Amino acid sequence: MGTNAKTVLVVDDDQLxxxxxxxxxxxxxxxxxxxxxxxxxxxxxxAEPVDVVLLDVLMPEKxxxxxxxxxxxxxADIAVFVMSGGGTRGKHDFLTVAEKFGATGVIxxxxxxxxxxxxxxxxxxxxxxxxxxxxx
Amino acid sequence: xxxxxGPVSAAKVAILNIEAIKTVLGNRWEKLEPLVGxxxxxxxxxxxxxxxxxxxxxDLGYIVIYRDLSIEQMQAKCADLSRDVSRRLxxxxxxxxxxxxxVGPIDRGLLKAYQHMAMxxxxxxxxxxxxxVVFASEDIxxxxxxxxxxxxxxxxxxxxxxxxxxxxxxxxRPIWDxxxxxxxxxxCQPIPPGGVDSxxxxxxxxxxxxxGDADCALLDRTILAHCVKRIEKLHHDSVHLMLGVxxxxxxxxxxxxxxxFNDVYRHIPPDILRxxxxxxxxxxxVPNNELVQQLGxxxxxxxxFCVTEPDNTVAGRFADVRAHAVxxxxxxxxxxxxxxxxxxxSLAGDARANGHKSFVLGVTxxxxxxxxxxxxxxxxxxxxxxxxxxxPRCVLMHDLEDLYVSKTG
Numbered sequence: 001m002g003t004n005a006k007t008v009l010v011v012d013d014d015q016l017x018x019x020x021x022x023x024x025x026x027x028x029x030x031x032x033x034x035x036x037x038x039x040x041x042x043x044x045x046x047a048e049p050v051d052v053v054l055l056d057v058l059m060p061e062k063x064x065x066x067x068x069x070x071x072x073x074x075x076a077d078i079a080v081f082v083m084s085g086g087g088t089r090g091k092h093d094f095l096t097v098a099e100k101f102g103a104t105g106v107i108x109x110x111x112x113x114x115x116x117x118x119x120x121x122x123x124x125x126x127x128x129x130x131x132x133x134x135x136x
Numbered sequence: 137x138x139x140x141x142g143p144v145s146a147a148k149v150a151i152l153n154i155e156a157i158k159t160v161l162g163n164r165w166e167k168l169e170p171l172v173g174x175x176x177x178x179x180x181x182x183x184x185x186x187x188x189x190x191x192x193x194x195d196l197g198y199i200v201i202y203r204d205l206s207i208e209q210m211q212a213k214c215a216d217l218s219r220d221v222s223r224r225l226x227x228x229x230x231x232x233x234x235x236x237x238x239v240g241p242i243d244r245g246l247l248k249a250y251q252h253m254a255m256x257x258x259x260x261x262x263x264x265x266x267x268x269v270v271f272a273s274e275d276i277x278x279x280x281x282x283x284x285x286x287x288x289x290x291x292x293x294x295x296x297x298x299x300x301x302x303x304x305x306x307x308x309r310p311i312w313d314x315x316x317x318x319x320x321x322x323x324c325q326p327i328p329p330g331g332v333d334s335x336x337x338x339x340x341x342x343x344x345x346x347x348g349d350a351d352c353a354l355l356d357r358t359i360l361a362h363c364v365k366r367i368e369k370l371h372h373d374s375v376h377l378m379l380g381v382x383x384x385x386x387x388x389x390x391x392x393x394x395x396x397f398n399d400v401y402r403h404i405p406p407d408i409l410r411x412x413x414x415x416x417x418x419x420x421x422v423p424n425n426e427l428v429q430q431l432g433x434x435x436x437x438x439x440x441f442c443v444t445e446p447d448n449t450v451a452g453r454f455a456d457v458r459a460h461a462v463x464x465x466x467x468x469x470x471x472x473x474x475x476x477x478x479x480x481x482s483l484a485g486d487a488r489a490n491g492h493k494s495f496v497l498g499v500t501x502x503x504x505x506x507x508x509x510x511x512x513x514x515x516x517x518x519x520x521x522x523x524x525x526x527x528p529r530c531v532l533m534h535d536l537e538d539l540y541v542s543k544t545g
């Protein structure tokens with residue numbers, strides 16, 4: 001894993017989705033942390049630095065929009081992408097609300113791990129920007 | 137299904153094979169196999185109605201028996217299952233689970249053995265969670281395992297207290313129509329003498345107050361009379377909104393309680409009745425034809441909401457009932473929350489299939505709210521939606537973002 005490898009926190013209550021993303025992201029060179037709901041995600045963020053959070057909306061205990069608000073209040077610089085199928089039956093636009101609440105971006109499901117990797121790879125590297133990366 | 141006479145029709149049986157998933161996952165299969173298996177079985181079970189069953193055969197096969205479906209319906213269900221699995225695993229729908237239909241009789245003894253074992257395991261998981269032990273030895277029969285677990289079951293006793301007509305007070309629980317983004321119905325909540333702790337007020341619709349049928353009927357009549365007066369007062373002030381009147385089913389179904397209640401009900405003017413929503417509790421275990429007959433007594437009211445238990449959302453129970461909405465009350469605690477959220481999803485789907493809206497009471501956090509909304513639930517009530525009010529005076533506009541007002545500062 002390179003020194004510029006991103007640390008990605010994946011937050012989803014579906015254990016299979018977490019396992020799939022972990023394998024795909026680690027194959028790509030990311031360091032991966034997992035959390036099954038917003039409460040666990042916030043504990044992970046308190047414990048170690050994270051570059052990107054992938055946040056599902058529909059989770060038990062603490063759902064994604066409330067978690068996003070708390071992340072924004074406490075970790076303003078972390079890139080947070082909110083993922084949702086959009087409330088397939090209820091027609092409620094959770095992603096529009098996520099944008100209003102300060103999500104870096106929103107991702108409409110279904111989406112493949114490869115597509116998510118491209119979104120993350122396209123992010124500017126916060127650490128090299130802060131340390132003045134590229135200085136000769 | 138195993139108790140019926142005669143063979144099980146083979147047209148209801150599907151054999152599923154997930155070899156294609158194993159092939160696509162390649163060297164990731166070994167790590168993911170337990171999760172894929174658990175996920176696939178959960179997906180099969182979520183497609184079930186009572187009486188359906190499945191067995192695992194080998195590492196990659198499943199025999200699924202749908203009791204009441206035609207072959208075309210079963211094929212459609214299996215196709216949905218395949219798409220769902222592919223989407224969840226790979227983010228796209230292209231990987232197909234192989235499906236074959238079986239033609240031939242199914243041994244009833246085998247069905248019965250698996251049915252007993254499945255029930256025993258479910259009961260043990262409910263009681264003991266991760267400490268459940270499953271006996272795999274051929275020396276222990278499924279019947280013996282079920283019997284061994286039976287005596288461990290304990291009953292949960294709910295708190296009960298009495299109230300009398302003369303010293304009740306009332307509060308109102310706003311019900312949010314999340315499709316129209318408005319609160320225009322307020323569910324009347326009786327408060328016994330001495331008050332009630334806030335947890336009970338938030339999460340108990342009705343069942344913690346009073347006991348016997350006569351007491352229930354007296355309470356129901358008192359609440360109805362109060363709501364009628366309240367609506368008259370609102371009309372006097374040119375305010376129009378709806379009041380939810382909680383009601384025990386026993387008040388409808390027993391002659392004397394119904395007589396007591398009807399003494400008030402039959403005198404309600406139509407313009408008042410038009411703004412009353414009856415929310416009926418105590419419906420579980422009531423046969424469908426009795427539901428139709430007794431609930432029909434309220435046919436002049438504006439709306440009828442039928443409350444069912446979270447784990448008892450059996451499809452079709454309210455199919456013939458002229459209800460506006462079918463719903464449930466969230467449990468007070470958050471144990472087994474994922475299972476409860478699955479019940480909400482199931483309830484919303486069943487209600488929709490029968491032409492009803494759905495509702496949930498006792499929404500205590502935004503997780504319950506957004507999960508219910510995503511499932512298509514129309515009406516939500518609880519402290520996470522809007523606090524209880526003492527005197528409802530107006531229709532409120534209320535949006536998804538309003539659920540987070542206290543969190544945005």
